[in-house]
Amino acid sequence: MxxxxxxxxxxxxxxxxxxxxxxxxxxxxxxxxxxxxxxxxxxxxxxxxxxxxxxxxxxxxxxxxxxxxxxxxxxxxxxxxxxxxxxxxxxxxxxxxxxxxxxxxxxxxxxxxxxxxxxxxxxxxxxxxxxxxxxxxxxxxxxxxxxxxxxxxxxxxxxxxxxxxxxxxxxxxxxxxxxxxxxxxxxxxxxxxxxxxxxxxxxxxxxxxxxxxRPWELLEANEWKLGALDRRIDGDVSEDAHLNGDVVVEAGATVKPGVVIEGPALIRSGATVGPNAYVRGATLVGEGAKIGHAAEVKNSVLSAGASVSHLSYVGDSVLGRDVNFGAGTNVANLRHDDADIRFTVKGERVSTGRRKFGVVAGDEAKTGINTSLTPGLKLSGGATTLPGETVDRDR
Missing domain, CATH: 3.90.550.10 (Spore Coat Polysaccharide Biosynthesis Protein SpsA; Chain A)
Known part of the structure; x- marks a missing residue:
């Protein structure tokens, strides 16, 4: 055939x-x-x-x-x-x-x-x-x-x-x-x-x-395929890290002391997690990506070279290649009224059908320190934010 x-x-x-x-x-x-x-x-x-x-x-x-x-x-x-x-x-x-x-x-x-x-x-x-x-x-x-x-x-x-x-x-x-x-x-x-x-x-x-x-369907695709992984630890994992469930750490990846990872999760070659970071849900940490000290990443996709700096939170989000979230960046992924989160597709706001959905950031987008990002936000490739800024509109 x-x-x-x-x-x-x-x-x-x-x-x-x-x-x-x-x-x-x-x-x-x-x-x-x-x-x-x-x-x-x-x-x-x-x-x-x-x-x-x-x-x-x-x-x-x-x-x-x-x-x-x-x-x-x-x-x-x-x-x-x-x-x-x-x-x-x-x-x-x-x-x-x-x-x-x-x-x-x-x-x-x-x-x-x-x-x-x-x-x-x-x-x-x-x-x-x-x-x-x-x-x-x-x-x-x-x-x-x-x-x-x-x-x-x-x-x-x-x-x-x-x-x-x-x-x-x-x-x-x-x-x-x-x-x-x-x-x-x-x-x-x-x-x-x-x-x-x-x-x-x-x-x-x-x-x-x-x-x-659409972007949330890429997140769903990763939830499906990461959920099919079998535990495998080939990279450099600290004895003081805690890996629970189906976690894959590829050769060439580094997991530092104090890290907690709750699978399913995949840490790809060249990626670094920690120290004291928390990774949970179906999360892909792509090749060369970095999660900083005490950052939390939940149910998200970090593409190759993406970085979530220390003291940040990223949930239910998709980050493109070489995205850099500055220290203290926080992503909101839940509406106060618990309604489905909406996202802009070809100029129209449409329902994602998801109660929790954070941010989609195009390649090389960058946030200043202590940036706050609202649910269902789109950052175009190369977009930037100012330190301490609250962003509630696509850019």
Missing amino acids: IAIVLAAGEGTRIRPLSESVPKPMLPVADRPLVSHTVDAAVDAGATELVLVVGYEAEAVRDYFGGEYRGVPVSYAVQEEQLGTAHAVNAASEHIDGPFAVLNGDNLYDPDAIAALFASCPAICAIEVDDPRQYGVLSADSAGETVTGIVEKPDDPPTNLANAGAYAFPEEAAAWLEVPASERGEYEITDVVARVIDDHDVTPVTLRRWLDVG
Whole structure:
């Protein structure tokens, strides 16, 4: 099975994290987001990987190279974002046999991807309570064959939402040049409709799935994958540190005296924690990141090179590369009225669906000492604050 992984998205909804890092390369536990998708394809038996790339494609190429876990890797370039069928069509020259299409910014239940490959032609779905905001699968009376996909129906035929993973017969490659939609995009669901006309298409239900499109979903992705870690201590950990639960300290990382870490947590190579710091919840401390004396970091992502200086608190937040939070910086992650915290996505304030959510800081953002940051705040890449400032508006 040829696995085509779509990794060309610009990631506008997840900004500022994607301002200088392609969304598929954002960190999820010990590897980039797209690598989890690729690993699921390899584990399912993919014989060839084709990555469709675009913006800053060199980062993806540098990571995967020409071979990944013994499976050859090829690349196709999508220069314009004109829909999923357009993206897959960019890889058409590599198709020589049945092929699967996976979104590189989705996390999939790996067992279901194996079932998807084995059931070709097939489509993955996830059961949802309210499917009206999704593309919804319709099926025959036995629920064994997909009969169509209905976009955002008022009266959904099932509770199975399209999860964006497909296995196609080889002849579907000739159907990728579909007519444009009203939005001017070329949709893979039109190819699915053609396959349904000629084949029995099997629905494969995922046990777990996540579309990582917005910053809090990157936090949720890390909660998922960090929660799957097994304890491993390879780095330099003080005898006076206390590591509880599933904590991974990679070789080259340092945990100083007085530190308390409550897993799941991952301390990556070159990172330093402490002394007397407190790390808890599902927390990723990226390569070369630093947590200072008596700082507390809870349920957060610190990207490579990020620094949380002494006497600071960071909770339920995502910090980009080389962010520096000055001493005494405090992040608020809870509204006084306990309402869901809202965040700005493409110029609109939307609910995160989370009771606790702190700050999203783009690469190289910096705070002055004793800065206070309110819940649901966005700091763009390179943004700064003044010492002692309270920030309650995005900047």
